[in-house]
Amino acid sequence: MSQPNVVLHVADVHKRFGGLHALADIDLQVEEGQTHAIIGPNGAGKSTLLNVIIGKLPPSSGQVVFDGTVLTGRKPYQINQLGIARVFQTPEIFGDLSVLHNVMIPALAKRDGAFKLNMFRSLDSETGIREEAEHMLEDVGMLGRREMAAGSLSRGDKRRMELAMCLIQHPRLLLLDEPTAGMSRHDTNTTIELLKKIKSRGMTKVIIEHDMHVVFSLADKISVLAQGRIIADGTPDQVRGNPKVQEAYLGGAH
Amino acid sequence: MAAMPRNDLLLFAGFTLAVLTMPIWLAPFGAAYPDLLQRFMIFGIFAVGFNILFGLTGYLSFGHAAFFGVGSYAAVWSFKLLSLDVIPAMIFAIIVSGLFALVIGYISLRRSGIYFSILTLAFAQMSYNMAYSVLTPITNGETGLQLTQSDPRHLDSALAATVVGQPIPTLLGQSLGGFSGFYFCAGFLIIAFFLAQRITGSPFGMMLKGIKTNQTRMHYTGFNTKPYTLAAFVISGMYAGLAGALLAVTDPLAGAERMQWTASGEVVLMTILGGAGTLVGPVIGAWLIKYFENIFSAINDGILRRFFDFLPDGVDSAMVTVASKFVGEGWFLTLGLVFVIIVIFLPGGIMEGVRRIAHLFNRAPKAPGKANPQPQPAE
Missing domain, CATH: 3.40.50.300 (P-loop containing nucleotide triphosphate hydrolases)
Structure with missing residues (x-):
């Protein structure tokens, strides 16, 4: 065995x-x-x-x-x-930020590590991270809601987005x-x-x-x-x- | 610059234009004189920097006047020891206040929420009291630190530059009185705004927003939030130091009252009044408060009596008695009242009011998180 x-x-x-x-x-x-x-x-x-x-x-x-x-x-x-990524009992998300940004943040954590003083680059120039996040949102069927404020999503959608936030980190x-x-x-x-x-x-x-x-x-x-x-x-x-x-x-x- | 999104570029261009033409468009309001305009610039910088910590990161500091005061003292010391030129003074003030913010921030950020606010308040009051007492050799206590003929000015004396009469700060030998002083400060406000805009639109800025929105999720997403909050604290401390140094340029007499808690509270009011978390809101808040402070504190009983002259006897003197409590020294009462009204009816500040009005005219919904992030209610 x-x-x-x-x-x-x-x-x-x-x-x-x-x-x-x-x-x-x-x-x-x-x-x-x-x-x-x-x-x-x-x-x-x-x-x-x-x-x-x-x-x-x-x-x-x-x-x-x-x-x-x-x-x-x-x-x-x-x-x-x-x-190791975690999904919470009550979705822990960034309610004030857009769905897309919610998913981009973990992708940046994966790429840049626990801390990076990345203040002179525009977020809009992070096209790689953005595309990755959009793919992920497409996978969980939420691409159409990417510009919505995450806090206004339904419970089920919050959960799906939180899963996307975890999965994007592979x-x-x-x-x-x-x-x-x-x-x-x-x-x-x-x-x-x-x-x-x-x-x-x-x-x-x-x-x-x-x-x-x-x-x-x-x-x-x-x-x-x-x-x-x-x-x-x-x-x-x-x-x-x-x-x-x-x-x-x-x-x-x- | 080329990488800047179009909306941001438009906002920046509009802001620059509005600042540089202030002597023209403020003339009808009776505010187009250099002394007041300089204050608009200085407190605009203070508020923009404060907003990076409070509006973006969600940490409410009640002690930012300490960095403002440290910037003033550092600038005056640079005038005394190095040179009357303002450039070394600015650099020196930003470095010293940044280091000071690093120490206070490192300790205060061990806590969050109300405990963080209290820690910053305690540190600022300690600095204020020390400036008055034990640090008198550095701060000249109650009298305030000022320039004298006999200052060493090592850099100037090395260049054999001599000063005739009362020494005043200069830029490359040019005096900074009047409108040249305003344009000097305006240049710094524009740079300060540009940097704040870049920070807001950067991945770093988004992490700060993430920390404000949900720090737990940031931890479980793999971020060490401490260095982020500390960086935001130090940056906003440097902004405050720069503002304090500019005040020392216009008025080279640094006193400890610049560090008092009322001064710390004032920048909180400016930011909330204008709209915490927005880019232009804090600047507008600073301008409005400084403008009305200028008007209201100048009103005295004589002016009030003439204003209420049309009322019958007895009524007019009663009106004067009531109204006099809100003007002159009592200006803070008016400010407090306005603040209460704003927080209750417009928690997002003036920028929220602007957005609501714009929404009435333009029904098309806008994408969130573009040029102006959604304002958050004060924590």
């Missing part, structure tokens, strides 16, 4: 908030090119886990390793520059925090279609999701989190058939 290439390794992570053991003994391996879903009931520690991975919260013990580099202790911008790992939360059925379906489309590009994804329909239509592997612990790990079919999962999550929720 050939050893699969592990891109992200969450190794023995604990996180305590005062007396609350939010994450206990988490060991998670995400393999290259896979879509790995983390599911679990409310308060299971899903968002905490994501925040530990992305560097927003330091773990109480243990570490997160991305492709041989220890992420623990690094700042979010450094983690992004290593090739991240090696994409983290999605409940990408369809608060969306209508229609917006949820278009988002699933879009995520399936991205999947064919071979990008590794970690997805946190509530919606079982979303999880089972996207994930290659599922880890089930309950009360801060991973109680099950495996393919969607394995997880679906696992009695512990049914008791902790599926049974309770459905």
Whole structure:
């Protein structure tokens, strides 16, 4: 059996908030090119886990390793520059700027790094970046809205634009925090279609999701989190058939 | 220049023309005399620079008068130690205020929002008090720093240039009194505006807007925002220093009151009144405030009594009593009132008013983020 290439390794992570053991003994391996879903009931520690991975919260013990580099202790911008992009539960976008500029900014971050005193060049002369952004917007079906202020978009369109902002950086790992939360059925379906489309590009994804329909239509592997612990790990079919999962999550929720 | 978009070029050309012809079009308003025009230029520069930090980046500094004052002191010291020529004084003032802004900015930018504002205010008040007390050997305390016949002026004496009578700053030997002083300051305002326009339209400028709009997203997009905000802080500090130095050229007596918090507050008002985040708004705000300050602070009870003369006895003296609170020394009361009205009804400042009126005439929607970025309400 050939050893699969592990891109992200969450190794023995604990996180305590005062007396609350939010994450206990988490060991998670995400393999290259896979879509790995983390599911679990409310308060299971899903968002905490994501925040530990992305560097927003330091773990109480243990570490997160991305492709041989220890992420623990690094700042979010450094983690992004290593090739990890994140989609938030509530889209984090530049509401006052145009859709096109929203997508150009991450492209510039990818090209110019964390800081560049680039003040004597006109943005209009960045034709390469602009074309790249327009291609990306075309991919997510939003080219027609490029001049709109991003803040005035619908929830679904904000999410699509945020995905475009992440994808334009060609991240090696994409983290999605409940990408369809608060969306209508229609917006949820278009988002699933879009995520399936991205999947064919071979990008590794970690997805946190509530919606079982979303999880089972996207994930290659599922880890089930309950009360801060991973109680099950495996393919969607394995997880679906696992009695512990049914008791902790599926049974309770459905 | 060639790379400049057409809209920007038009705006810049229009602005340059409006500034250079001010002595003509301001004549009917009684404002076309050099002393006031110079103030228009100086505070225009101050506001343009302040807007880079506040309007573009979203960091509200309540201590920018410190850099203005430092620029004034640095310029006067250059006149005293180096030369009466204004060019070394300008360069020296910009460098010194930039370094000063680097230190204060580095510390203040460890916080954001209200804490950042309070830190800048605290630093400015510290500078002001130090200028009055312990730094008297540098600032000459309450009297203010001034030029004297006996100043060393090493550069001038090396060139064997001598000064007869009271020394005054010059440009290549030419005096800068009257309209030549105005055109000198106008040149700097035009350059300052041009640079601000370039910064606004550059990738760097867009990062500043990104920081203002959503700093969290900037972090997760891979940007280290600290050097961006620090660069914006230092640039706006240098603008303030340049403005302070120009004030020292017109009036070579630098006093600590230029660093007081009221002076810091004034540039905030100018920027918000005109329209924070727009390019021309802060300049217009600065001009309006300086213009009305000039008018209102000159009105005294005698003028008011003549104005209300047509009213019956008793009523007119009551009117004079009320109105006198708003003029002369009480000008700040009027300013405060105008400011409250603007913030409530036109949070985007005068530029928003202009845009609303233009919108009534021109229904075609405009693309966002072109020549004038959308103004943001004050934070």
